[in-house]
Amino acid sequence: MASDATVDAYDELLERYERISNIQSAAGVLSWDQEVMMPDGGTPARSAQRSALSATSHELLVEEDMEGALEAAESADLSGEQAAVVREIRRQYDRAARVPTDLVAEISQTTSEALPVWKEAKAEDDFETFAPILEDLLDLKREYADHIDSSRPPYEVLFEDYEPYLGLDTAERILDRLREELVPLIDEVGESDVEIARPFDGTFDADAQEALARDALDTLGYDWERGRLDTAPHPFSTGTQFDARVTTRFDEEDPLGALTSTIHEFGHATYTLGLPDDEYGSPLGESRNLSVHESQSRLWENHVGRSQPFWSLFLPKVKERFSGLDDVTARDAYEAANRVYDDNLIRVEADELTYHMHIVLRFEIERALIEGDLDVREVPQVWNDKMDEYLGIRPETDADGCLQDIHWSHGSFGYFPTYSLGSVLAAQLYESADAAIDDLDDDIESGEFDALHDWLTTNVHSHGQRYTTPDLIEEATGEAFTADYFLDHATAKYGALYDL
Amino acid sequence: MASDATVDAYDELLERYERISNIQSAAGVLSWDQEVMMPDGGTPARSAQRSALSATSHELLVEEDMEGALEAAESADLSGEQAAVVREIRRQYDRAARVPTDLVAEISQTTSEALPVWKEAKAEDDFETFAPILEDLLDLKREYADHIDSSRPPYEVLFEDYEPYLGLDTAERILDRLREELVPLIDEVGESDVEIARPFDGTFDADAQEALARDALDTLGYDWERGRLDTAPHPFSTGTQFDARVTTRFDEEDPLGALTSTIHEFGHATYTLGLPDDEYGSPLGESRNLSVHESQSRLWENHVGRSQPFWSLFLPKVKERFSGLDDVTARDAYEAANRVYDDNLIRVEADELTYHMHIVLRFEIERALIEGDLDVREVPQVWNDKMDEYLGIRPETDADGCLQDIHWSHGSFGYFPTYSLGSVLAAQLYESADAAIDDLDDDIESGEFDALHDWLTTNVHSHGQRYTTPDLIEEATGEAFTADYFLDHATAKYGALYDL
Known part of the structure; x- marks a missing residue:
């Protein structure tokens, strides 16, 4: 039992x-609101508001007596859960206490200003207008990393904002292995003579696509009482266990794009909604980190939404929303959802294989930018060269190249690797869920997602930040983090699809 | 010239x-977001978030060294504008410093919780489910007033949150005069044999109404780059000079209701958008108070939107959106927009005359509640009796009676009188604008609103909180605050309409 002093x-x-x-x-x-609802003119006020909130939360975290409050809690007799709470607050405090409040406010203000600049630059395909503020953000984030730990490379320090426990060496090891094993596989796919079905070529009305996205969320079990679906230029999910929202976007030429992005963001929202209500406001009621978050979005997007049983279940809904698809089979739809496009330039539209090359490229470029090995002005050239090297294609515009992602305008350097880590973890978790659930394929085909939701909630969501990332993975799967399951999954799936 | 120490x-x-x-x-x-976008399940998190923000802003305002900072600024050599800034911060500080942070947080938390309870109670016409939390809010606001100044009646203290400078005695004097002079006028209208045209009876599609509301905002000159229109159960406007949003609601049986509420909220938004950009974040960039805010909404709603020249201008737009109105004349529309409904129970749907009786009733009830002279359980009965007394009608449900307004669920006691003060001030300001502008009626009829916008921006909006309410009125109109212009306007307008 905890003593009164402990409790206090x-x-x-x-x-x-x-x-x-x-x-x-x-x-x-x-x-x-800024990305979904705010009129363009609102930026100056919104920048100032966000800056005020981030400076205030920073100041509250690093208040003079916080070190004392932490030490008092640390020296108390704590349960395992309480110790995890204190560990997480300590981790945040140790980082934040080293960063001056003014710098935090400046970063927040600059990222708010950068968002419309990036939007405009992307719309106008004009990297030059984005370059100056990108440079400012890089300077600010380098300065930020330097305050936290000047003895280590700044990119390693920044990475830990997004994935604090796996370490950049693990990320690098995984990314290297993905590049080594996937590049030959992608080559083989490119050389395959197999004709993948293209049942969804044509034009698909955006309103009907939105209705279909809502069908998908209904089918998978989204809780509309605690969420909503909107459109945003760069789909994302955000919120709390009481209100976790999904955004998507619609391209009339690419109905699968909106659908997979909706399912992806649904996976994020499901994680958020699975956090325990009664731990709201505590680290135990907050998601572990971005790698684990991405494992949930990828699990639903790839292992459910791109599976054969899902398409057996869902194709009839697609046929209800669009005419002219009578002859399409579930196998056709499954193939289309897994087509490896040899000319795709856009990360969020990539298949499960080439996706990781998009990440490797960003990882290499942003690390070089932060470490000072690459000048901002060189980014478009280097980007295009690497696309050529890894995927054999070259963007014709920066809008389809280095301006496609929102992340850098957020000042998020070190974020991208968590996408690949998450995808890899998704495969490992899905394998464990599949082993624990009687017949998961059957469940999916019959629209029964309760067992999968339960497994994920029990083994991942409900823990919040109870465990570090490696411990959470070990608890959930009985094994250390490994790329084996993802590579097995990719090799088997694409081997069968492309007759390799 | 200000010294360096002053500047600092x-x-x-x-x-x-x-x-x-x-x-x-x-x-x-x-x-x-909570009123327009948030899913219902989001309430617990939103309550906690709003509570955290209001407690934090309160704590920042009453920080230990704030008194010293204020005294240093007060003893410096300040310009008139700087002195006004210091005066406004001092006023807020003096009130806030007397209220414990815990109470501020509790009020915020309770009002967040009260909102869905009120919504549900209104939907179910069940006052009993709202009564307990209304009682809690009354207790909390009484306690709040008591901390600020226990020597004065609590309602007088609360009123100053919404209108700090005119004084409750002025409010009471104005309301008494309105009751004395309007009740006989309303009686005369009721006895008149004049048949007011009813061109808008029937059913009007909500989507077409929304398009028409957008037409109205276009016509009046709403800046869509800094605003948006949405629907909300209780229309309101909120925001900053960079982003001032309008909400409305649509009733298919009452197209004029949505239109007038849109124009009303447009007036509020116009005030907000007219605050100086470069004073954002300072009292000089914030609106004076609710009375002045309401003067702007009422000026546009009543003196523009319910005028004969406006209907000459706008009726063609209505005919474009709805069929079957070919024979309607501008005079018909003008009459319909000014009809005194002898059976209207709803404040926000009231004409310019009976509106004030709705306010008098609320003022009397909420003052009695706060002063402890009325029990919450008696509210429905007293409400209905007073409706009978002042307007000769009796609500059949509490949804159409004491549950119709959102204000009490916000803990806003003392807010209602500012509606009548604002309407009265609108007439005084409009008279001055009319005198200053060559031919305002002609301008309105030809859709030229620039001169009116300019006059209002120059004389009201651009000042922010530079002047106290009485001084602002004096500066803008050359006179002290008076109900004369409103009563002249009402007597002349309704006398002509009803042939009195």
């Missing part, structure tokens, strides 16, 4: 953290 | 205030 020190710490957590989730609402 | 003390104070102002406008975004 712990409760006092948690109460401080709840305030900070609420200010941060309030800032999340402002970001959602 | 003033700038330091303003910088603190900007942080607070930004946190408050961030909270405004969260409120807009």
Whole structure:
């Protein structure tokens, strides 16, 4: 049993953290609004508002007596859960205390200003207008990393904002292995004579696509009482366990794009909604980190949404929404959902194989930018050269090249690797869920997703930040983090599809 | 010239205030989202977020060294504008410093919880489910008033949150005069044999109504780059000079209702958008208070939107959106927009005359509630009795009676009188604008609103909180605040309409 003094020190710490957590989730609402609802003219005020919130939450985290409050809680007699809460607050505090509040506010202000600049640059295909503010952001984030730990390479430090526990060496090891094993596989696919079905060529009305996206969310079990679907130029999901929203976008030439991005964001939202209600405001009620988050979006997108049983289930809905598809079979749809496009330039539209080459490229470029080995002005050239090298294609515009992603305008350098880590983890988790559930393929084909939701909630979502990333993976799968399952899955799936 | 020390003390104070102002406008975004976008399940997190923001802004305002910062600024050599900034921060500080942070957080949390309870109670016509939380809110606001000034009646203290400078005695004097002079006028209207045209009876598609609301905003000159239109159960406007949004609602049986509420909220948004951009975050970039805000919404709603020249201008747009109106004349539409409905129970649907009786009733009830002279359980009965007394009608449901307004669920007691004060002030300001502009009626009829916008921006909006309410009125109109112009306007307009 905990003593009264223990309870006091712990409760006092948690109460401080709840305030900070609420200010941060309030800032999340402002970001959602900025990207989905806000009129363009609102930027100056929104920048100032977000800057005020991030400076305030930073100041609250690094208040003078916070070190004392942490030490009091740390020296108390804590349960495993309480110790995890204190560990996570300590980790955030140790990083934040080293960064001056002014710098935090400046980063927030600059990222708010960068968003419309990036949007405009992308719309106008004009990298030069984005370059100056990108340079400012790189300087600011280097300065930020330097405050946290000047003894280590800044990119390694920044990466830990998104994935604090796996380490950049693990990320690099995984990315190297993906490149080594996937590049030959992608080559083989490119040389295959197999004709993949193209049942969804043509034009598909955006309103009907939106209705279909809602069908997909209904089918998979999205909780509309705690969510909503909107459009955004760069799809994302955000929120809390009480309100986790999904965005997507519609391209009339590419109905599968909106559908897979909707399912992807659904996976994120499902993780958020699976966090325990009664731990709201505590690290136990917050998601582990971006790698684990991405494992949930990728699991639903790739292992469910791109599977044969899903297409047996879902194709009839597609036929209800669009005419002219009477002769399409579930096998056709499955093939189309897994086609490896040898001319695709866009990360979010990539198949499960080439996707990782998009990440490797970004990882290499942003690391070089942060480490000062690459000048901002060289980015378009280097980007295009690497696309050529890894995928044999070359963007004709920067809008389809280095301006396609929102992340750098957010100042998020070190974020991209978590996408590949998440995809790899998705395969490992799906394997465990599949082993634990009687007949998961049958479940999917008959629209029964409860067992999968339950397994994921029990083994991943409900823990919040109870475990570090390696421990969470070990708890959920009985094994250390490994790329084996993803590579087995990719080799088997694409081998069968392309008759390799 | 200001000395360096002056500049430092003033700038330091303003910088603190900007942080607070930004946190408050961030909270405004969260409120807009809660009423317009948020899924129902989001309430617990939203309550906690809003509570965290309001507690934080309160704590920043009452920080230990704030008194010193204020005194340093006050003793400096300030310009008139700087002195106004300091005066406004001092006023907020003096009130806030007396209220414990815990109470502020509790009020915020309780109002967030009350909103869905009120919505449900209104939907179910069940006052009993709303009564307990209304009682909690009354207790909390009484406690709040008591902290600020226990020597004065709590309602007088609460009223100053919404209108700090005119005084409750002025409000009461104006409301008494309105009751005395309008009740006989309303009686005369009721006895008149004049048949007012009813060209808009029937059913009007909500989507077409929305298009028409957008037409109205276009016509009046709404800046869509800094705004948007959405639907909300209780129309409101919120935002900053960079992003001032309008909401409305559509009733297929009452197309004029949506239109007038849109024009009303447009008036609010126009005030907000007219605040100076470069004073954002300072009291000089914030609106004066609710009375002045309401004067702007009422000016556009009543003096423009319910005028004969406006209907000459706008009726063709209505005919474009709806069929079957070919024979309707501008005079018919003008009459319909000014009809005094002898059976209307709803404040926001009331004409210019009976509107004030709705306010008098609320003022009397909420004052009695706060002063402890009326029990919450008695509200429905007293409400209905007073409706009978003032307007000769009796609500059949509480949804059409004491549950119709959102304000009490916000804990806003003392807010209602500002509606009547604003309407009265609208007439006084419109008279001055009319005198200053060559031919305002002609302008309106030809869709030229620039001169009116300019006059209002120059004389009201651009000042922010530079002047107190009485001084602002004096500056803009050359006279003290008076109900004369409103009563002249009402007597002349309704006398002519009803042949009195």
